[in-house]
Amino acid sequence: MTRDLTQEMDVLKNQMAELQQLVYQAIMERKPVTASNQNQQEIATAPTINETTPEAASVFYAGQVNLNGHCIRWEPQERRMDQLLDMNTEKAAKILAALGNKQRLDILKAVMAEPLTGSELVERLNMGTTGQLYHHLKALLGADLLVQEQGGRYTLPKHRSLPFLLLLSAAGDLLDASDYIEMSETRSNAGMYFGTAHGFDIHQLLWAVVENSILEHTNGYGDQIGIFLHEDGSVTVTDNGRGIPVQALSNSNISVVQSILTDVHRLNASANFLVPGAEKGISIAVVNALSKYLTVEIRRDGNIYRQEYRHGIPQTGLQTVGLTQETGTSVTFKPEPELFSSAFDFDQILERRDAIAADYPALALTIRNFAEKEA
Structure with a gap:
């Protein structure tokens, strides 16, 4: 008789999950929430939501913390959804x-x-x-x-320290919301980046992305930049530089690339493209905020990474989608039609290419317009 080990492992996992839930429920039934143990608060692990029916849904939390030489334990506790939603x-x-x-x-x-x-x-x-x-x-x-x-x-106070840590923990899961609010504010105040209240030049977004690739070249990495215009009005800028870093920021689960693409206040003046007469420079995060969608693909460390955005908000995590020995970054974006009524002008891009080639003779630029003509 041949055993199906995969099926047996799946059955065992399901049984362990059911057993864990039963043990947890037994603990909660034996230890009711009282005023005294409500004060024994502490930083939580990731909240667990027990979803059965809307009336029975609950949030469970537990943990411990060492604070100034004292170990404070947060026993398993429960907050029912009806209690949370009825909060004053x-x-x-x-x-x-x-x-x-x-x-x-x-x-x-x-x-x-x-x-x-x-x-x-x-x-x-x-x-x-x-x-x-x-x-x-x-x-x-x-x-x-x-x-x-x-x-x-x-x-x-001891009984206040752990609720405060829980609040910080919850806020940590919502920190990215502040970046997305700034994205919305950037779209509402786009004129600051173009020096005019209306009639924004769509090409300024393109030059801002190209400027990042040029900066990589001037730092000694990469000698090729490609600009590809697509039929749907989007454009891809690609280079063979080092690739934007993909590791997580210190004390965060946010990657460096996501921070670069969402932090419109990131202090890196050399990577910002300043339009004459504008109040602020256009960074790649601003391009992201003013785009209907944006996709970044990074080639480094032997892998290909990809992440998708819509109106500056990540739609996916940073995903590993392939292997490669190449390095570089590709950014594809479509400017928001509500802000930019005109399309990219191929001849204007050619003129810009000639100017860049004159300033950076060691940099090779390739331009393709798949809808019309090539250069």
Whole structure:
């Protein structure tokens, strides 16, 4: 008799998953949520949502943290969806508003790592004056989000520290939303990048992307740039440089390439294309924000990576889609028709190519217009 090991493994996995859920439910039934253990809060692992029916749906969380020499454990707890949705939004808004201040968050984060005096906080956070600090300390003390120990040092109350960490954990999962809000604001204020309130020149987006490839060339990497116009109004710019870095940012699961393509305030003036008379330079993140869609393909480290965006918002993660010994970056984007009424002009691109060739004689430029003619 031949055994189907794959099927047996699948059955075993399903049984283990069912057993884990039963054990978890048993724990929750034996340990009801009380006022005392609600105060034993702590940073959560990824939230688990038990989806059965809308009425029975719940969020479970548990974990532990070592804080200033004390180990605080967050026993398994549950928040039913009906409880969350029935929450007093006025009070919840007050809590979020109280914490929705950068300096207050900095204070709480600082004293969580180490109890500090007022003067130490002023120096640590570069606040300048103690008056500015005590304005925030008064609000945090009054809300029972901060206590003053003997010796004048401030710290978080134990029963508040772990809910605060949970809030930071949830905020960490929403950090990318701030970039996407800025993307929307960029589209609403596109005139700042073009020096005019209307009639934006579509070619400025193309020159901004090409500028990144030229910068790679001037840094000693890559000697070829290709520009390919497509029938649907999109364009591809490709080079044989090093390829945009793909590793994750420090303390983040966001890749470097995603940060470059979504952070419109990224400080890299040399990679920004400034239109004469404009207030701000056009970075590749601005191009992404002003495009209906954008796809980036990166060739480096023996792999081909790809990620897709729509109106500047990632539609996929950074995916490994192939193997290669080549290096470089290809960006395909279609400018937003609501902002750019005209199409790319082939002859104008040819003129620009000649100017670039004169400035960078060691750089080979190839242009193709698949809808009309070649050059």
